[in-house]
Each structure stands twice: as structure tokens, then as C-alpha cells.
Amino acid sequence: DSNCALLEDGTVVGSPGKHPHGRLVPNGLQDASDDPDIIAAWWRQYPQANIGLVTGEQFFVIDCDKHEDIDGTARFLQISHEHNEDGIEVTATADTGGGGAHFCFAMDDAVSVRNQQGMMINGERVIGIDVRGEGGYIVAPPSIHASGRPYVWAWNLFEHLKAAPAWLLTLVASVTGNVSSNNVTEFLALTQPTRAAPPLGRDVNDVEVEQVKEALRLMPPNTDRTTWIERITMPLHDLFGGSENGFHIWHEWCSMGDGLTTPNGKPAYDGPKACRKIWDSFRAAHRNPKGPATFWQFAYECGWRAPNSVSDNGQPASWPTPDITTTQTFDPEELAQSFS
Numbered sequence: 001d002s003n004c005a006l007l008e009d010g011t012v013v014g015s016p017g018k019h020p021h022g023r024l025v026p027n028g029l030q031d032a033s034d035d036p037d038i039i040a041a042w043w044r045q046y047p048q049a050n051i052g053l054v055t056g057e058q059f060f061v062i063d064c065d066k067h068e069d070i071d072g073t074a075r076f077l078q079i080s081h082e083h084n085e086d087g088i089e090v091t092a093t094a095d096t097g098g099g100g101a102h103f104c105f106a107m108d109d110a111v112s113v114r115n116q117q118g119m120m121i122n123g124e125r126v127i128g129i130d131v132r133g134e135g136g137y138i139v140a141p142p143s144i145h146a147s148g149r150p151y152v153w154a155w156n157l158f159e160h161l162k163a164a165p166a167w168l169l170t171l172v173a174s175v176t177g178n179v180s181s182n183n184v185t186e187f188l189a190l191t192q193p194t195r196a197a198p199p200l201g202r203d204v205n206d207v208e209v210e211q212v213k214e215a216l217r218l219m220p221p222n223t224d225r226t227t228w229i230e231r232i233t234m235p236l237h238d239l240f241g242g243s244e245n246g247f248h249i250w251h252e253w254c255s256m257g258d259g260l261t262t263p264n265g266k267p268a269y270d271g272p273k274a275c276r277k278i279w280d281s282f283r284a285a286h287r288n289p290k291g292p293a294t295f296w297q298f299a300y301e302c303g304w305r306a307p308n309s310v311s312d313n314g315q316p317a318s319w320p321t322p323d324i325t326t327t328q329t330f331d332p333e334e335l336a337q338s339f340s
Contacts, residue, residue, distance in 0.1 A: 029054055029137060050143035059092070059104045059161060060113040063130040063138065066099035072128030073101045077123070079129075083167035091162035093154045097145025102138055104157055111173040119171060121195070123220055123302040131172050134162035157162030171301060174294045204240055212236070212249060215299035222268035223259030227298065229278075235295035237282040251275050 024042050025031035033039060042049065048215035054060050064072030093106040098318075107113065118125030132138050141151040146152045164173075173302060180292030204212070234248065240246020254275050257268030 013116075024049070029135065032137075044184060052137045053140045055106060055132040055138060056113055056115075057134045057287040059106055060103070060158075060164075061136075062103040062119070062168075062172075063096075063131070063132050063140050064098075064103070065128050067128075070124040070128040071099075072126075072130075076101075076103065076125060076129050079261045079278055080127075080168075084165065089162055090155055090160060092099045092160045094141055094157075095152045096139070097143075097149040097151045099145055100141075101154075104161055106161050108163065111169060113173050116172065118303055121171060123218075123223070133172070170297060174297060178194070204245070209245075209249065212239070212295075213302040215296070215302070216249070216253040216304040218299065218304050219253070220262035221253060221255075221301075222262050224263050225266075231280065231294050232297040233284060235292050237279060239292040239295065241281065242279070245297075246278070247279050250279065 016078075024046065032052070062076055065074050066072060077087060086297075088103075094102040094104075096102055113131065115133050115136045116125075118127055119129040119131055120126075139145075139151060140157075145150045145151060147296035232253075236246060236250050240249075251252050251272060254269055255272075260268040262268050
């Protein structure tokens, strides 16, 4: 219930109503179930419990908060209009009870979406807009918020769930499998400089090297450790096949962090020996499963733009034309009224 985050003496220890119930699901998300019999037993035991939905499997969520002078919903709609003058197509959306909103988007088998505490845009985190993907969950209607207001579907999850637009995928997703939708095809065109990344171990040509250098110049060398390893170092090691040329290009970028500190206060650059140890620790036989696309995705977030993509026959690549005959987009005023 809405007091699940309280100690026995009533002390608040977290976000009330949002923690997995320890007696029902002692292992958190690992104990999640869609078995009707199990769920019915839970309801009989705790009829006032809130509902949690696992994210990152069938759908992911843009979680917008509202507190003090931060309005994540308004900011997300503004961002959507910056990327598309018509805004974002209506998808399953819930009022969170606290003035925020959950925008739900269908997952595609070709992409992976990770949790983000503050969505990354152009290398900066946007406060008030979180991403709930793999390993995450949301509280769902008709749960009760700590404020006493219920979570309510503005557009029902089961009837209005839509695929995420390509521009949003560039901010939150990584490619993991075979492309199966127009939106992901466009996402690939936005985030990769060519139709396919160079195969492992192949010498990267001069044009590709310059593209990597241009992208690196836009990436802060004192970024957080996870981004530094998973979105820059590992994908580049994969792209260059662990070659010396790749190391020197990467190390030159790393050295730009000399004298700078990371967000947690540690030195951004520990010298060439430390860099060499990290680079050599990624064996070519154990490729980064997300590959170079992860690097190009982060480059796009930092403001880098690829030259015109080309198809396999050397001609300019064409993007599929989306079907917009039945598209409905969010009206900010209407959305605000539905949440009031």
C-alpha cells in the first residue's frame, strides 16, 4: 500500500507506495508474475497493495515527475516538438497521481532500453524525466499515490500502446538484434554513419577514423564511469577490433580529461598505463554485445551528426515513409486537463 516505504516507527525511508512488497515478492522484480492464480492470491492477502508493472520487456516508460519548479511532462512534450513539429503520437499514458505522467512505448526485439535517472540529451541529464527499461518497473493504475490521489490511465495501456519514434530511440535505446520496424530502421540511419559497422578486426578506413574523432571531440572526457566504459570505450574497442590505432585514437580523447574530475569526484584521466590496462582487458573474442551502434548513439546525443548514409549499392539510403494516416498527437492543453 502507500505506506510500504515506512519503518515500523513510521519513518519514511523512500518513495511511499513504490517499493516491492517484501512479503509478496521478497526478490523484487525476479518474483514478478502474470499468473492469474498467483495474482489472485496476492490480492486476497493484501487487497490494498499497489500494482507494479515490469518494464523493458513488452514496453518501456518515460517517467515524468512534477515537483517544485520542475515539470517533467511539459519538458518532455517540449522536447517532442523540438524533434517533430507535430509532437509525439498518442500512446498509452497514465497520470501518476503526483502530477507527473508515465508515457509507455512498445518494445522492439531489435533494441534494448536501460533505466536512466534523468534522460540524457546532448550529454546532459534532464531532471524530471526518467527512463524505465530493463530491470525497472512502474507503479500502475489504479494504485494510490502517497498524496492520496489514484494513478489513472489517460490512454489505456492495452488499447493505445504505440512504438517509440526514431528520435526517442536515439536517446534511450541500443541495438541488440535484427531490425523489425520502420522506427528502428530510421533509428539506425540516425545513429550510425554507414549502413553497417565495420566487422570485428577489420582496419577502419580514413573516413571512418575521422568520423570517430569528430564524434569524440563532442564527448566530455570526464563523463560518468558507466558511460565512459559501456558507451565509449567498449564500443570503440569493438569497432577497431582492439587495434593499436584504435587505442591511440581513444587514448588521445581520454587524455583530454587530464586535470578534470568525474561526477563522483574522481580523476577523469589516470595516465596511459591505466588506459592501456583497460583497453587490453576487452578481448576481441568477447565483443560488446551492443557493438559500435552504442557509440554512435551516444555521439548523436552529444550533438554529432553523420554524413548522408549510403546503401549497399553506393546510392543514398532512403528511409521508410511512416504511415501517418491514423496518427494522433498529444495536445498539451488537453493532456493537462486530463491530469488536473
